[in-house]
Amino acid sequence: MNADIFEKIIAHCKEYGFVFPSSEIYGGQAAVYDYGPNGVELKNKLRQYWYQSMTRLHSNVVGLDSSIFMHPTTWKASGHVDGFNDPMIDNKDSKKRYRADVLVEDYQEKIRGKIKKELTKAAKRFGEDFDPKMYAETNPRVQGYHTQIKEIDARLKAGLENSDLADVKALIEELGIGCPVSGSKNWTEVRQFNLMYSTQMSATDGEQVLYLRPETAQGIFVNFLNVQKTSRQKLPFGIAQTGKAFRNEIVARQFIMRMKEFEQLEMQFFCRPGTEMEWYEKWKESRIKWHKALGTPEAKYRFHDHVKMAHYANAAVDIEYEFPFGFKEVEGIHSRTDFDLKQHEEHSGKKLRYFDPEINESYVPYVVETSIGLDRLFLLNLCQAYTEEKLENESRIVLKFHPAIAPISAAILPLVKKDGLPEIAETLYKELKFDFNVHIEDKDSIGRRYRRMDALGTPFCITIDHDSLANQDCTIRYRDSMEQKRVKLSEVKAIIEAETSMSSLLKTLV
Ligand code: GAP
Numbered sequence: 001m002n003a004d005i006f007e008k009i010i011a012h013c014k015e016y017g018f019v020f021p022s023s024e025i026y027g028g029q030a031a032v033y034d035y036g037p038n039g040v041e042l043k044n045k046l047r048q049y050w051y052q053s054m055t056r057l058h059s060n061v062v063g064l065d066s067s068i069f070m071h072p073t074t075w076k077a078s079g080h081v082d083g084f085n086d087p088m089i090d091n092k093d094s095k096k097r098y099r100a101d102v103l104v105e106d107y108q109e110k111i112r113g114k115i116k117k118e119l120t121k122a123a124k125r126f127g128e129d130f131d132p133k134m135y136a137e138t139n140p141r142v143q144g145y146h147t148q149i150k151e152i153d154a155r156l157k158a159g160l161e162n163s164d165l166a167d168v169k170a171l172i173e174e175l176g177i178g179c180p181v182s183g184s185k186n187w188t189e190v191r192q193f194n195l196m197y198s199t200q201m202s203a204t205d206g207e208q209v210l211y212l213r214p215e216t217a218q219g220i221f222v223n224f225l226n227v228q229k230t231s232r233q234k235l236p237f238g239i240a241q242t243g244k245a246f247r248n249e250i251v252a253r254q255f256i257m258r259m260k261e262f263e264q265l266e267m268q269f270f271c272r273p274g275t276e277m278e279w280y281e282k283w284k285e286s287r288i289k290w291h292k293a294l295g296t297p298e299a300k301y302r303f304h305d306h307v308k309m310a311h312y313a314n315a316a317v318d319i320e321y322e323f324p325f326g327f328k329e330v331e332g333i334h335s336r337t338d339f340d341l342k343q344h345e346e347h348s349g350k351k352l353r354y355f356d357p358e359i360n361e362s363y364v365p366y367v368v369e370t371s372i373g374l375d376r377l378f379l380l381n382l383c384q385a386y387t388e389e390k391l392e393n394e395s396r397i398v399l400k401f402h403p404a405i406a407p408i409s410a411a412i413l414p415l416v417k418k419d420g421l422p423e424i425a426e427t428l429y430k431e432l433k434f435d436f437n438v439h440i441e442d443k444d445s446i447g448r449r450y451r452r453m454d455a456l457g458t459p460f461c462i463t464i465d466h467d468s469l470a471n472q473d474c475t476i477r478y479r480d481s482m483e484q485k486r487v488k489l490s491e492v493k494a495i496i497e498a499e500t501s502m503s504s505l506l507k508t509l510v
Contacts (some may be wrong), residue, residue, distance in 0.1 A: 002324040002325070003324070003325070005324045005386070006254075006323075006324040006325060008386070009324070009386050010255050012382075012386065012397065012455070013039070013255075013382065014145050016038060016455055017036035017037045017038045018035070018036055018039035018042065018382070019034070019035055019039050019255075019256060020033065020035075020036055021033060021034075022034050029274070030260075031249055031258065031259050031260045032260055032261055033256050033259065033375075037407075038407040039378070041407035041408075042185070042378060042381070042382075042401070042406075042407045043378055045240050045404065045405040045406075045407075045502070046374060046377050046378060046381065046405055047263075047374060049404070049505060049506075050240075050242070050265045050290075050371070050372065050374075051063065051146060051240060051242060051265070052506060054238070054267055055240055056506065058238065060233060060234075060236065061237065061239070061240050061267060062231045062233065062237070062238070062330055063241065064219065064220055064223055064227060064239050064240070064241045065242075065243065066216070066219025066220065066222075066241060067219065067487070068106050068212060068243070068244060068246075069201070069210050069212075070210075070211075070213060070218060070219065072208065072210055073348070073363050074218050074222060075218070077340075077343040077346070077347035078312075078343060078344075078345060079311045079312065079343070080214055081194075081196070083311045084194055084195050084196060084197065084432075085107050085192035086099050086101075086192070086193055086195060086250065087165060087168060087190045087191070087192055087247060088100065088191055088192070088250055089103070089169065089172065089188060089189075089191075090187070090188040090285075091179035091181075091182065091184055091186060091187060091188075092184070092186040092187065093179070093182055093184035093186050094179045094182035094184055096180075096181050096182070097250050098179075098180075099250070100165075100168050100169070100172060100190045101156060101160065103177050103445040104168075104171060104172065104175070104177070106180075106326075106328075107177050108152055109327070110151070111145050112145075112149070115142055115145050115146070119132050119136065119142070122139070124484040126488050143174075144286055146490075152171070152175070153216065154169070155171050156171060159171065159311075165189065165190040165191065165192070166190070167185045168190045169189060169190045173187065193250060195214060195248050195249065196211045196214050196246075196247070196248065197211065197246050197247075197260075198210065198211050198212075203257050212246035213244075213245055213246065214245055214246060214247050215264060215371070216241050216242070216243045216245055216264045217340070217369060217371065218340070219241065219243075219265050220239045220266065220268045220346055221268065221367075222348075223239070223440070224239070224268075224270065224341060224365075224421075225260070225352060226382040228270075228354065233391070234357075235271060235272055235354055236269060236270060236271035236279065237270055238268060238269040238270065239267065239268050239456065240265075240266070240267040241266055242265045242266075242374070243263065243264065243291075244261060244262070244263050245261075245263070245264045246260060246261050246262075247260060247262075247478075254323075254325060254328075255379065256378065256379050257323070257375075257376060258377060259375060259405065262373055262374070263373070263374040263479075264371060264372070264373060265373075265374055265377075266337065266369065266370070266372075267368050267369065267370045267371075267444075268336075268363040268368075268369050269370075270354070270366070270367055271366050271368065272356060272359075272363070272366070273338065273363060273364075273366045276314075276335050276337070276366040276367075277315065278337065279334065279368045280368050283333055284303070284317060284333050284372050284498050285377055287319060287331060287333060287370050287372075288301060289509065291319065291330075291331075293505065293508045293509055294405065294505075295384075295402045296380070296384050296496070299322075300322045300384065301321055302319075302320050302322075302327055303317050303318070303319060303320070304317065304318045304327070306318065310334065311339075312334070312336045312339040312340060313334040313335060313336055313337070314336075314337050315334070316332060316333070316334045316335070317332075318330075318332050319331040319333070321380045321383075321384075323379070323383055324383060328376075329376075330372060330373065330376045330377060331370065331371065331372035331373075331377075332370075332371045332372075333368070333371075334371070335366070335367075335369075336366075336369050337366055338364040338365065338366050338367070340367065341365065341367070341496065342364050352364060358384070366384045377505055381401060381402075382399070383401040384455055385400045386399060387399070387419050396451055396454050396455075397454065397455050398455065398457070398479060398480070399454070399456065399457030400457065400479070401457040403459040403499040403500040404459060404499070404501065404504060404505035406456075406457045406459050406500065407437065407456060407458075408437050408438070408456055408458040409436035409437050409438060409458070409459065409460065409496055409500040410436060410439075410440050410459070410460040410461070410462055410496050410500075411438070411439050411440075411449070411458050411462070412428055412429055412432075412439070412440045412441070412462045412464065413425075413441050413449050413461055413462065413463045414440070414442050414463075415445060415446060415463060415464060415465045415466070417442050419469070420428070421465070421468065421469070422440075424464045424468050424469070424489070425440050425442070426440070428462065428464070428474075432492070435496075435497065435501075436496055436500060441453070450477065450482075454479060458479060459478070459499060459500060460476055460477070460478065460479070460495070460496055460500075462474050462475070462476050462477075462492055463475040463476075463477065471488075472488060472489050472490070473487060473488050474487065474489055474492065475487075476492065476495060
């Protein structure tokens with residue numbers, strides 16, 4: 001794990017107003033975070049990119065904003081009351097609590113690290129002729145590692161699916177997994193913990209226990225017919241929604257990766273039974289394309305088929321990104337069958353069926369879901385963007401965001417605070433502010449202002465100098481190349497628009 005870089009990214013987030021620990025003046029609140037002025041801009045743009053790509057690029061996907069509080073029976077029907085558990089294990093010496101499956105998965109990740117090392121060593125030895133695929137398939141040591149990973153997968157899957165938690169503990173012991181903090185191997189039994197938060201709400205007939213939704217998806221399911229009828233959609237069609245979800249994550253770690261309060265971007269795609277695998281494959285392809293359009297190289301992503309299938313799914317895959325601490329899930333794509341709608345039919349006594357005029361039949365639709373955590377997407381983009389560069393006589397930290405999601409699209413920098421330069425800056429600002437988040441920065445030397453804008457990931461700096469007065473022009477500086485060009489003030493808007501507009505990003509998807 002590249003702990004050093006990750007620590008630097010966390011510190012950068014605080015220093016530059018991206019993410020703050022929640023209630024920091026009271027000592028903070030574990031696994032809860034607040035987004036600062038630049039964080040909220042980045043988050044809004046990522047949400048907008050997701051929502052617009054879903055609803056504008058697919059005429060058969062429509063939006064919804066359902067509430068966080070739902071009737072408590074929702075969660076009985078969905079299976080969350082009985083089945084939304086994590087297998088937890090405590091270390092008796094360090095008193096730290098862990099998810100048993102995560103301990104095992106981290107162990108597997110270490111084996112993958114060994115495979116990587118073997119391949120790097122071999123690449124050095126064989127030079128240009130090296131074929132990593134063939135080496136991986138024929139080298140006994142690498143093959144042994146792969147077999148070990150597979151065997152662990154199978155054992156963990158069996159333990160979790162058969163609720164054989166004693167065997168999950170035995171697996172942890174046999175692998176010699178120690179507490180990541182203390183190294184101690186003195187473990188308790190593995191036990192299941194429900195992840196939902198509950199609260200009370202006053203009702204005319206007394207107090208009602210409500211849950212804070214652990215996923216936004218159920219709001220979509222219970223509104224399926226409302227939306228289908230009012231939007232006049234025919235199957236197949238999807239409902240997209242963004243919103244907060246809450247989980248009592250006992251093992252909160254890795255900054256905003258695993259939070260107790262987080263935001264999900266979820267889309268449920270309703271289709272005719274029997275067509276779900278076709279849609280599952282289509283959405284898999286569409287979602288990875290969406291990620292890559294932000295400029296992240298393909299090698300940083302991988303698909304990971306679920307070992308432990310959620311109680312509602314017949315197929316599930318994660319899109320994982322290689323964070324500084326290894327490959328981790330960012331998005332889940334699940335084929336949820338007709339499980340949820342059928343459960344809600346049964347518990348509510350109301351029909352949730354669709355009459356399909358093409359086959360003259362009424363049925364409960366099947367559902368393919370795409371579900372991404374906005375906070376994880378945010379972290380992915382920060383990790384990908386964070387770059388330390390050595391320049392001739394100095395160094396810089398630059399966040400190389402895709403320009404369309406950069407918190408500030410352009411900074412206007414009048415060289416001095418006099419001689420009419422602030423007025424030109426102000427006129428340009430007034431022209432641009434309706435379309436972009438632009439800032440005027442007039443403090444500090446121009447070099448320091450460039451460094452600050454690099455650290456915020458601002459793709460364009462527009463410098464107003466004394467020649468601007470006479471020529472109505474300015475210098476535009478590109479964040480990544482640091483190249484500077486002289487352009488007319490009247491051209492600035494079109495230059496920024498071409499690279500930072502959401503529509504230019506969306507167009508790369510079609
Ligand atoms: N409706 C399906 C569902 O909720 P999930 O895999 O549990 O599936 C979907 O969650 C996504 O939500 C994950 O891929 C992840 O990005 C995000 N997520 C889940 N738990 C999270 C947490 N505690 N903190 C931050 N993001 C989380």
